Amino acid sequence: MSDPVRDLESVREATERLLSAVALWDKSTVSEPSRLPGWSRGHVLAHLSRNADALRNVLRGLPMYANGEIRDRDIEAGAPRSLAEHLEDLRTSGELFLAEAAVTADWSRTVELRAGVTDSALHLPFRRWAEVELHHVDLGTGYELEDLPEAFVIREIDFLAGRFGDHPQVVSTGIRADDGRVWTTGGGKEGPVTGVGGPAPELLGWLSGRRDGSALTVEGGPLPVLPPL
Template sequence: MTDHAHDLAALREATDRLLTATAKIDDAALAEPSRLPGWSRGHVVAHLSRNADALVNVLRGLPMYADSETRDRDIERDASRPRAEQQADLTATAARFVEAASDPADWSRTVTLRNGVTDSASRVPFRRRVEVELHHVDLNVGYELEDLPDEFVAREIDFLAERFGGHPDVVSTGLADDTGRLWTTGGGAEGGPVAVRGTAAELVGWLSGRRDGAALTVEGGTLPALPPL
C-alpha cells in the first residue's frame, strides 16, 4: 500500500540532496552535457523545475502540461539560464510541490498525468521522487545509481516491471537481484522465459534505459530489448 506521508518525507530528503548538488554547479558546468542524449545539465534542471509545477497542476485537477510542444519549449527556454536563476527556480518549485502535496485531500482519488495516464493521487509524491532521484543521477555530478536508497530502487523496479508487464514486444522475463528479490515482467511477445540477474542498481539502470544491461547475467535467451519509457 502507498504511504503518502512516507513518500513525501522521502521526497524532501531526495530534494535536499539534489539542491545541495546543484548548488555546487557553476554556469560553465551547467552548460555541459548531462547523461541524457541532447540535454545539458541545464536542460535537466529546467525539466525538474517545470515537472514540479506540472505535478502541482495534476494535484489541482488541471492538465499536467498544456501540450507536449509547450513542455519541450519551456524546458528549452529555461535550460540556458544562469545557475543562480536555475537554482532559485528549482528550490521554489520544489517547495510549491511539497506544499501542494501536504494539503489535506482525498489521496485515494484518481488523477490524470501526461498522455492520459491515470493514477492514485497518493502515488504522485513517489512519481516526483522518481524524477528527482533519477535525474540527479543524470546530472553526472557524482550521484550514481548505486547511491540511490535501496527502498527506492526496489519500488522503482516494481513500477517498471509492472509497466513492461504483458508488453507485446517483451518476452516473459524473470528478474532477480543479488539479495534474492524477485520480479516478473514482459510476457506479451513470443519466446522466453528469460532470467535476468544482477544488482538492484544494474536492474533499475537497465529497466529505466540508463544502462545497457552488460553487467547483468542472462539465462534462457538474450537480454530483452525494452521499449522507451
C-alpha cells in the same frame, strides 16, 4: 502500499541532496552535456522544475501540461539560465509542490497525467521522488544509481517491472536481484522464459534505460530489449 506522507519526506530529502550538489557546481557546469541525449544539465534542471509545477497542477485538478509543445518550449527556454536561477527555480517549484501535497485531502482519487494516462493521486509523491532521484543521476556529476536509497531502488524496479508487464514487445522475463528479490515482466503467457539477474542498481539501470545491462547475467536467451519509457 504507498504512504504519501513518507514519500513526500523522501521527496524533500532527495531535493535537498540535489540542491546541495548543484550548489557546489561552478557556473559553467550547468551548460555542459548531461547523460540524456541532446540535453544539457540545464535542460535536466529546467525539466525538474517544470515537472514539479506539472505535478502540482495535477494535485489541483488541472491539466499536467497545457500541451506537449508548451512543455518542451518551457524546458528549452529555461535550460540556458544561470546556475543561481536554476537553483532558485528548483527550490521554489519543489516547495510549492510539497505545500500543495500537504493540503491534499483525497489521496484515493484518480488523476490524469500526460497523454491521457491516469493514476491514483496516492502515487504522485513517489512519481516526484523518482523524477528527482533518477534525473540527479542523469546530471552525471557523481551521484550514481548505487547511491540511490535502497527503498527507492526496489520500489522503482517494482514500478518498471509492472510497466513492462504483459507488454507484447517484451519477452516474458524473470528478474532476480542479488539479495533474492524477484520480479516478473514482459508479455509472455507461459511464465518467465528469460532470466535476468544482478545487483539491484544494475537492474534498475537496465529497466530505466540508463545502463546497457552488460553487468547482468542472462539465462534462456539474449537480454530482453525494452521499449523506451
